Amino acid sequence: MVHYDDDMDIGSDMDPEEEEKLDDALKEVLQSVPGCSVDKQTIKDMLWDSYYDVDAAIAYCVDKTAKAQKVEQMKKEQIDKKMRAKAAESAKASAKSFAGPSPDDIVLAKQQQAKIGALTSNLGNLNIAQTPAAKTDFSKWKPKIQPQDSAVTAITPSLNAVAVGHVDAGKSTLLGRLLHDTGVVSSHQVEKLAKSASEIGKKSFSYAWLMDQTDEERENGVTVDISVREFSYESREYFILDAPGHYNFVPNMIAGASQADVAIVVLDSLADAFERGFFADGQTKEHALLCRAMGVNHVIIAVNKMDQLKFDQTRFDEISDQMGLFLSKIGYSDVQFVPCSGFTGANIVKKQDISWYHDKTIMATLQGIPSAVSSDENALKLDIFNVKSSFGGVTVSGRLFAGMVQIDQPVVISPGNQVAIVRNIGVDLGSRNFAKAGENVNLSLEAVDGCDLELIKAGDILAQYSDPVRRGNKFRARVTLFDVDLPVLKGTQCDFYRSRVSSVAVFSKLYSLLDKQGNTIKEKPRFVDKGQTAFVELILSDNIALELEKENKHLSRFVLRRDGKTIGFGSVVKVARNPVDTSQVEKIQIGEDLDEDEED
Numbered sequence: 370m371v372h373y374d375d376d377m378d379i380g381s382d383m384d385p386e387e388e389e390k391l392d393d394a395l396k397e398v399l400q401s402v403p404g405c406s407v408d409k410q411t412i413k414d415m416l417w418d419s420y421y422d423v424d425a426a427i428a429y430c431v432d433k434t435a436k437a438q439k440v441e442q443m444k445k446e447q448i449d450k451k452m453r454a455k456a457a458e459s460a461k462a463s464a465k466s467f468a469g470p471s472p473d474d475i476v477l478a479k480q481q482q483a484k485i486g487a488l489t490s491n492l493g494n495l496n497i498a499q500t501p502a503a504k505t506d507f508s509k510w511k512p513k514i515q516p517q518d519s520a521v522t523a524i525t526p527s528l529n530a531v532a533v534g535h536v537d538a539g540k541s542t543l544l545g546r547l548l549h550d551t552g553v554v555s556s557h558q559v560e561k562l563a564k565s566a567s568e569i570g571k572k573s574f575s576y577a578w579l580m581d582q583t584d585e586e587r588e589n590g591v592t593v594d595i596s597v598r599e600f601s602y603e604s605r606e607y608f609i610l611d612a613p614g615h616y617n618f619v620p621n622m623i624a625g626a627s628q629a630d631v632a633i634v635v636l637d638s639l640a641d642a643f644e645r646g647f648f649a650d651g652q653t654k655e656h657a658l659l660c661r662a663m664g665v666n667h668v669i670i671a672v673n674k675m676d677q678l679k680f681d682q683t684r685f686d687e688i689s690d691q692m693g694l695f696l697s698k699i700g701y702s703d704v705q706f707v708p709c710s711g712f713t714g715a716n717i718v719k720k721q722d723i724s725w726y727h728d729k730t731i732m733a734t735l736q737g738i739p740s741a742v743s744s745d746e747n748a749l750k751l752d753i754f755n756v757k758s759s760f761g762g763v764t765v766s767g768r769l770f771a772g773m774v775q776i777d778q779p780v781v782i783s784p785g786n787q788v789a790i791v792r793n794i795g796v797d798l799g800s801r802n803f804a805k806a807g808e809n810v811n812l813s814l815e816a817v818d819g820c821d822l823e824l825i826k827a828g829d830i831l832a833q834y835s836d837p838v839r840r841g842n843k844f845r846a847r848v849t850l851f852d853v854d855l856p857v858l859k860g861t862q863c864d865f866y867r868s869r870v871s872s873v874a875v876f877s878k879l880y881s882l883l884d885k886q887g888n889t890i891k892e893k894p895r896f897v898d899k900g901q902t903a904f905v906e907l908i909l910s911d912n913i914a915l916e917l918e919k920e921n922k923h924l925s926r927f928v929l930r931r932d933g934k935t936i937g938f939g940s941v942v943k944v945a946r947n948p949v950d951t952s953q954v955e956k957i958q959i960g961e962d963l964d965e966d967e968e969d
Contacts, residue, residue, distance in 0.1 A: 390421060431759055510834075531631075533626070541611055542712060634656065663926055677710075685726075748772050749773060749831070753767045764811055767810070767831075839915050865907070880892075925940040
């Protein structure tokens with residue numbers, strides 16, 4: 370965590386609104402960490418220095434409290450150990466006469482051994498992927514809140530926007546300005562950042578630092594991981610994801626796009642800058658392709674830094690024509706071009722007076738875009754984006770792509786089949802006893818029947834207990850290739866990405882080529898070339914959670930990359946009942962078929 374102005378009294382220049390916001394954040398931290406061992410003033414200092422980063426404060430308090438309680442527990446264990454030792458000495462003599470097993474003990478031992486033998490012999494046939502590990506009977510659990518209840522229907526799902534584009538296009542600065550101009554952060558906070566940025570010769574980065582949180586990102590001016598900021602504006606919740614622009618961090622960009630309803634593609638309008646990002650090895654085209662692959666149907670093109678060109682219409686039209694042609698080619702139709710400046714704020718939230726542009730600002734455009742997720746009636750599905758150890762359990766965060774979740778609801782997390790109870794639901798910068806499809810949530814989970822929640826990782830899928838997501842590494846899929854250098858053959862290897870999950874994939878079978886309507890136009894092709902769509906079988910090097918296209922389009926989508934370039938995308942159609950031994954994958958390279966098994 371980075372701190373600023375360590376000697377400043379935080380109360381000396383705090384207005385009443387900020388003081389109230391700080392008190393609310395403190396209350397949230399203390400409610401999240403029962404028995405917190407950190408004093409309130411320390412927590413307030415942390416919240417102030419981190420711009421009310423409640424999650425970071427909670428993580429710090431959990432760590433400190435856990436350590437303090439561990440010391441107390443060790444003391445207690447030492448006392449208990451001494452007491453047990455004394456009790457053992459006094460019982461030692463009387464125990465000698467009962468050293469041998471009783472007849473009942475012998476019978477029980479043999480029964481237990483028989484159970485173990487039967488269990489061992491059946492392990493090979495046990496379908497672990499579809500069987501939740503808990504022994505507790507949840508058949509009587511019934512939801513208290515229904516999708517048609519007025520409290521549920523009154524909620525407008527959040528809008529998730531991912532900002533993408535070539536490195537140095539100004540994404541973080543543009544998003545920082547959006548946060549400031551919507552009132553999420555104060556001018557005081559920006560001034561404070563500007564002072565810190567000036568100290569290392571980067572004064573113009575003050576708005577970007579509202580999104581770039583780590584020392585590495587701030588010093589180098591390059592976003593590395595996905596930065597997420599939540600805010601409320603005119604009765605709607607927004608989640609803004611700042612995705613890395615550098616090609617080394619494309620997997621993180623894919624993860625961001627997987628959560629989004631709309632993409633803000635940020636372009637640098639300066640001389641040659643747009644061309645560097647659009648042509649050669651620039652990331653602009655690939656980022657747009659990835660957003661299309663992940664099902665992002667709405668695009669805002671932010672033609673940035675136009676203030677430095679005095680909002681030259683000729684340059685704007687030149688960029689719009691080239692970018693518009695490319696977007697149309699890859700299937701986009703809902704596109705809004707906005708001339709803007711992240712640094713001055715022109716056309717971000719506030720309208721700039723430009724003689725030739727009379728359309729919406731970026732924020733106004735966002736307000737008119739509906740959430741792509743709204744299936745409240747379907748079974749619960751949550752794509753886990755982040756995992757944190759929390760007090761007494763684990764907290765997972767992510768987007769609900771289907772259904773509802775409620776307090777005390779039993780859930781199962783795939784692929785590990787960990788079973789848990791939902792004990793708290795964080796949503797809309799507060800807590801609620803339910804959340805619905807389209808919302809971004811933090812779920813505090815409590816393990817059931819000894820399940821190890823520490824095994825949960827980003828990219829897992831949390832689902833309704835009675836309807837777990839499939840687990841596997843062999844599946845049939847519908848795949849579309851982009852402008853590839855080489856065609857795909859049986860045995861071709863590539864990198865597979867779904868949300869925050871990655872694996873190595875092998876094309877094990879090529880079943881057919883398909884037309885745009887999904888009809889077969891050629892059976893058993895020898896290869897799949899650029900622009901073609903095919904029905905194929907893929908095998909992964911890892912067992913992961915796999916959702917079917919017919920169950921949930923968002924969660925079934927994946928991206929394929931090879932040699933550092935995106936080559937295509939697809940959706941899961943069928944999953945094999947049993948995972949494949951990955952050692953068999955070598956057979957594909959010499960043309961052998963793997964053992965067949967049934968598929969769902």
